[in-house]
Amino acid sequence: MSNPDEQTTGANPTIRLIGLGETGVKLVETLAMIAPEGVEAYSLDTDNRSLSRCHQSQPFLLGQAIPCGLGTGGDSALARAAVESDNDELAEIVRGADLVFVVAGMGGGTGTGAAPFLANLAKEAGALVVGVAATPFDCEGIQRCNQATGGLRDLKQVADVVFHFPNQDVILMEGDDIALNQALDIANRHLCEAVLGVSRMLLEPGMLNVSFADLQASVRGRHSLGSVVHVEASGEDRADDAVRKLLAHPAARGGETLREASSLLLHLSGGDVTMAEMNAVTLAIRNHSSTAKFVVGVSGQGRGEALQMTVVIAHAGKLAGADQGSSPPKPDQTGQASDLGYSDSFTVPDAGSYLDLGKGSDGKNRSGFAYTPPAPTAGALTPECREDLIRVAAKEEPNRTKRRKIVQELLPLEIVSKGRFEKSEPTIHKGEDLDEPTYIRRGAVLN
Amino acid sequence: MSASHIIVGLEIGTSKVCVAVGEVSENQVVNIIGLGQAKSRGVRKGEIIDVALAEEDVRNAIVEAEQVADVEIRSVFLGVTGSHVRGFNNTGVHPVVSADREITSADIQDVIKNAKAINLPTDHSVIHVIRQHFRVDGQDGVLNPEGMLGAKVEVDVHVVSGRYNRLQNPIRLVNGLHLEVNNISSSALASSLAVLNTEQKELGTLVIDLGAGVTEYAVYSAGVIKHTGVLAVGGDHVSNDLAYGLKVPLARAEQIKIDHGSAVINPGARDRKIDLSDDSPIPGRQINLGHMQKIMSMRLQETFGLIAKDIGQAGLIEYLRAGVVLCGGGARIPHITKLARDVFKLPVGIGRASTVSGVKNALDEPEFATPVGLIKFGVFQAQATPRRGGIGRVIRRQVAALFGR
Numbered sequence: 009m010s011n012p013d014e015q016t017t018g019a020n021p022t023i024r025l026i027g028l029g030e031t032g033v034k035l036v037e038t039l040a041m042i043a044p045e046g047v048e049a050y051s052l053d054t055d056n057r058s059l060s061r062c063h064q065s066q067p068f069l070l071g072q073a074i075p076c077g078l079g080t081g082g083d084s085a086l087a088r089a090a091v092e093s094d095n096d097e098l099a100e101i102v103r104g105a106d107l108v109f110v111v112a113g114m115g116g117g118t119g120t121g122a123a124p125f126l127a128n129l130a131k132e133a134g135a136l137v138v139g140v141a142a143t144p145f146d147c148e149g150i151q152r153c154n155q156a157t158g159g160l161r162d163l164k165q166v167a168d169v170v171f172h173f174p175n176q177d178v179i180l181m182e183g184d185d186i187a188l189n190q191a192l193d194i195a196n197r198h199l200c201e202a203v204l205g206v207s208r209m210l211l212e213p214g215m216l217n218v219s220f221a222d223l224q225a226s227v228r229g230r231h232s233l234g235s236v237v238h239v240e241a242s243g244e245d246r247a248d249d250a251v252r253k254l255l256a257h258p259a260a261r262g263g264e265t266l267r268e269a270s271s272l273l274l275h276l277s278g279g280d281v282t283m284a285e286m287n288a289v290t291l292a293i294r295n296h297s298s299t300a301k302f303v304v305g306v307s308g309q310g311r312g313e314a315l316q317m318t319v320v321i322a323h324a325g326k327l328a329g330a331d332q333g334s335s336p337p338k339p340d341q342t343g344q345a346s347d348l349g350y351s352d353s354f355t356v357p358d359a360g361s362y363l364d365l366g367k368g369s370d371g372k373n374r375s376g377f378a379y380t381p382p383a384p385t386a387g388a389l390t391p392e393c394r395e396d397l398i399r400v401a402a403k404e405e406p407n408r409t410k411r412r413k414i415v416q417e418l419l420p421l422e423i424v425s426k427g428r429f430e431k432s433e434p435t436i437h438k439g440e441d442l443d444e445p446t447y448i449r450r451g452a453v454l455n
Numbered sequence: 456m457s458a459s460h461i462i463v464g465l466e467i468g469t470s471k472v473c474v475a476v477g478e479v480s481e482n483q484v485v486n487i488i489g490l491g492q493a494k495s496r497g498v499r500k501g502e503i504i505d506v507a508l509a510e511e512d513v514r515n516a517i518v519e520a521e522q523v524a525d526v527e528i529r530s531v532f533l534g535v536t537g538s539h540v541r542g543f544n545n546t547g548v549h550p551v552v553s554a555d556r557e558i559t560s561a562d563i564q565d566v567i568k569n570a571k572a573i574n575l576p577t578d579h580s581v582i583h584v585i586r587q588h589f590r591v592d593g594q595d596g597v598l599n600p601e602g603m604l605g606a607k608v609e610v611d612v613h614v615v616s617g618r619y620n621r622l623q624n625p626i627r628l629v630n631g632l633h634l635e636v637n638n639i640s641s642s643a644l645a646s647s648l649a650v651l652n653t654e655q656k657e658l659g660t661l662v663i664d665l666g667a668g669v670t671e672y673a674v675y676s677a678g679v680i681k682h683t684g685v686l687a688v689g690g691d692h693v694s695n696d697l698a699y700g701l702k703v704p705l706a707r708a709e710q711i712k713i714d715h716g717s718a719v720i721n722p723g724a725r726d727r728k729i730d731l732s733d734d735s736p737i738p739g740r741q742i743n744l745g746h747m748q749k750i751m752s753m754r755l756q757e758t759f760g761l762i763a764k765d766i767g768q769a770g771l772i773e774y775l776r777a778g779v780v781l782c783g784g785g786a787r788i789p790h791i792t793k794l795a796r797d798v799f800k801l802p803v804g805i806g807r808a809s810t811v812s813g814v815k816n817a818l819d820e821p822e823f824a825t826p827v828g829l830i831k832f833g834v835f836q837a838q839a840t841p842r843r844g845g846i847g848r849v850i851r852r853q854v855a856a857l858f859g860r
Contacts, residue, residue: 435687445696
């Protein structure tokens with residue numbers, strides 16, 4: 009689209025689905041089976057074994073020279089090296105795409121290390137890059153979680169938007185006595201829904217269209233975490249039901265993410281969507297998010313009587329070099345590890361985002377990008393030089409922030425009164441106000 | 456010293472003002488001859504917030520004690536508490552300079568002086584400096600090094616300090632009633648003096664005084680105080696939680712707590728309801744007993760949990776071989792020992808002032824531990840001789856400096 013040399017086929021945008029690492033490959037395999045017509049799927053891994061199971065997608069072995077098809081064993085630096093050695097082939101894969109989904113499980117080696125690099129390549133090729141990432145369960149260990157958080161951050165810095173689903177959310181939704189394979193199924197389903205929902209939104213012929221341009225306008229260059237919520241409801245009051253399910257979805261966080269969203273793309277499909285249903289749904293969503301840019305699409309197709317609703321929630325991230333901690337409208341959805349927790353291998357992202365920005369100067373400057381002088385190559389970066397760059401970046405940050413929407417803070421509905429201790433000196437112990445009833449601080453439910 | 460003399464302990468607590476009158480016979484046996492108490496209205500979290508009300512309450516309690524004991528009270532030992540009171544350990548070192556290396560009493564005074572040279576915040580002043588053990592040339596556990604040979608004497612002390620102004624408030628109040636304050640003591644120390652016997656102090660015991668406004672605790676091990684602490688959370692917080700959680704007035708919550716309270720959730724309580732319709736404007740108003748006990752249990756569990764954590768951090772939990780002793784009004788909550796046993800994983804008992812004789816009433820009730828303990832504190836002070844001063848002499852000098860007397 010942004011690349012004039014490439015011819016896009018027909019009216020539909022070219023969508024490529026690239027799975028990285030074991031999780032990514034599995035997801036892409038599943039997706040390739042059920043994805044709408046016109047989505048091209050690729051499976052990339054450093055491990056021959058996982059690729060040998062690919063039937064639906066085009067497999068590609070990363071790093072034939074370095075890990076020799078044996079996997080990286082959780083070493084993201086090795087994955088990065090592998091993927092860099094295959095630079096040209098990978099550039100070929102992403103060439104000409106309008107929308108690239110980079111699907112990866114964070115926390116391992118290949119997904120964590122290769123996804124940011126591939127996303128960067130896709131971006132250079134002019135595509136809109138959507139990262140789809142799963143992060144591990146908390147019980148998989150702090151190191152893996154840190155690696156995942158770092159990978160997610162790296163991916164976020166190059167991809168336009170990252171749809172992220174923490175596996176831990178499954179436990180939140182279903183309770184912890186769920187079987188592991190079921191839990192993984194649910195996590196996978198959510199990620200698949202994210203990809204399918206978006207591709208369906210763009211590809212299905214609709215009565216009201218959500219176009220590729222709409223998606224692009226809401227996520228391009230934001231480098232933020234977004235979410236896709238896909239719900240299905242049938243029966244008499246399927247609209248209300250769908251809204252209920254939407255709000256109950258972990259990614260919606262009871263409507264909180266809707267409130268913080270900068271733009272929302274809503275897509276409804278299903279047999280005979282009535283005006284009343286449309287009204288009900290849009291009204292309910294508007295209630296939660298009055299300031300966000302809002303696009304509605306409706307298509308007639310669908311599976312039987314069920315009403316399928318896909319909502320893409322995008323946040324107003326910074327336009328470039330966004331850092332997770334400094335943009336208030338989006339919560340740290342990983343909920344784990346702070347910046348201190350990142351392992352050393354994730355000190356690269358600064359350089360990464362600079363490299364990415366620098367590439368904008370070779371004539372492929374895209375909308376939303378201010379001109380930034382080309383950065384020195386990673387090899388030429390002396391430590392002092394790096395320091396300088398970081399300092400300059402830190403200074404420039406405020407000017408480059410997107411105009412932030414002013415959203416009025418909501419007062420908490422329940423104001424916890426301290427009763428007789430209202431006026432007395434508060435008893436603060438390790439940051440906790442002990443004057444507040446314990447059962448409220450502990451979140452005990454009385455019913 | 457007369458054949459017997461009177462020592463009075465006064466505690467200005469959050470829920471009640473309590474005065475205990477003790478008669479000390481010439482062989483230092485303490486006999487409690489009178490008690491006076493009044494409902495306290497001017498105190499929150501152990502500290503005075505309304506001087507006029509508190510003064511009136513103290514006066515009432517003193518008058519009652521005077522009538523019961525048939526004595527005239529002229530001076531009192533005063534218990535002080537509050538969130539500002541804190542305890543910590545310190546060490547003093549002193550080289551023995553005399554030619555024959557014999558440790559003299561001057562050396563001991565010097566080493567204690569060194570131990571007292573603490574960097575306190577400017578608004579803090581010392582309440583107690585309690586000797587723990589001496590060390591002579593690294594030899595640990597020396598109780599009295601005088602006369603021993605050595606090159607270096609060290610002493611471990613436990614220091615209790617508080618904000619000067621906030622310590623002065625109750626003292627000024629008592630002085631305003633034309634009563635003299637002999638000395639002040641932290642309530643945690645006083646309670647522990649009342650309820651512990653020597654054996655418990657040697658074995659290692661944690662004393663928790665569950666007051667209305669504050670919860671105080673002290674750890675004894677090897678016969679000396681190792682750790683003290685004050686948590687500004689108490690029975691008032693339980694009532695307040697209940698009032699908030701059950702949506703009833705505070706006074707009513709207090710009454711429900713006394714009538715139906717429990718430190719653990721009774722299995723049968725979940726489905727039981729308490730009818731409040733007799734004094735509620737809403738007919739048929741009921742509250743769930745299970746909720747009530749849950750709110751209460753969570754608060755108490757948290758309080759014990761915080762203490763357990765603090766003592767665990769001080770590394771003392773292993774030394775509590777005689778377990779935990781509870782006193783104060785909170786010790787009367789049903790099943791409180793069970794809850795404490797669950798939290799501390801130690802044997803738990805209710806403290807009784809067993810080391811004094813006298814009015815039965817005063818000795819059986821855990822909430823009189825502090826005033827009775829203050830009397831014992833007074834006795835120790837009177838006993839204190841320059842050589843084996845213990846707490847007394849050290850404190851007297853401190854207090855003299857503190858209050859300019």
